[in-house]
Amino acid sequence: MNPKSTLSIAGHPIHPMLIPFPVAFFVGTLVTDIVHSQSDNPFWPAASNWMLGAGLVMAALAALAGLTDFLGDDRIRALRDAWLHMIGNVVVVLIEAVSLWRRLVQGPDFIVPTGLVLSLLAVALLLFNGWKGWEMVYRHRVGVKDETGNSAR
Template sequence: MNPKSTLNIAGHPIHPMLIPFPVAFFVGTLVTDILHSQSDDPFWPAASNWMLTAGLVMAALAALAGLTDFFGDSRIRSLRAAWLHMIGNIVLVLIEAVSLWRRVVQGPDFIVPTGLALSLIAVALLLFNGWKGWEMVYRHRVGVSEETSNSAR
């Protein structure tokens, strides 16, 4: 039997439904940071702050769903990929929270180069964390229904 997703709607895990939002917002932050580095337009730093804020809110929701699954099935907790995924996402959220805090305190001057560097690190972490999430689903079958597993074989 595959490890089950504890938090789901009609058998569909909620965590993978939520994760595209913080991913898009954090990548959007990198894009707006790059645009700010090339322009004096005050729109771009404001857009970065909004992207970071929305990303952190959605990351919190995705984290709640992910932690519910993590603690809901001991088989998930036994996976090294699950631990790396969780730790990587905690580090990602901490980096983005510090970045937002410094942007609010220091203003747009923080973005180049430090905020931009943090956004690059965040996107690199997104790639790693996404790879580990993919590994849990496609290698360890976390949250995959038995019917789907049997029809794929």
């Protein structure tokens, strides 16, 4: 049998249902940072802060689901891709948490250039982490029904 997803609804793993949200919020933060770098409108730094905050909340939820799967099946923990995916996502969350904290302390002046660079770094890491998540599903078949038709829940 394929490695199973411990946390699922009707056979559908929850972790992949949640991860688009923090990814979208963190990419949105990069976009609003870029727009802020070209504009003096105070809306854009505020939008970046809200994007970061929402991204961190959703990342925490996705991390809980992912960690439940990671701890729930020894075969997942044995995968190098699973470790790289998890560590990479922890790094992204730390980068974004530090970025939000510094933005709240220093204000909009932090965004250009440091906040913008941190947003760009986080999005670049998300590409790597997404690739590793893809490897887990499509190469290692984590959370995918096995060939006998049995659910990998």
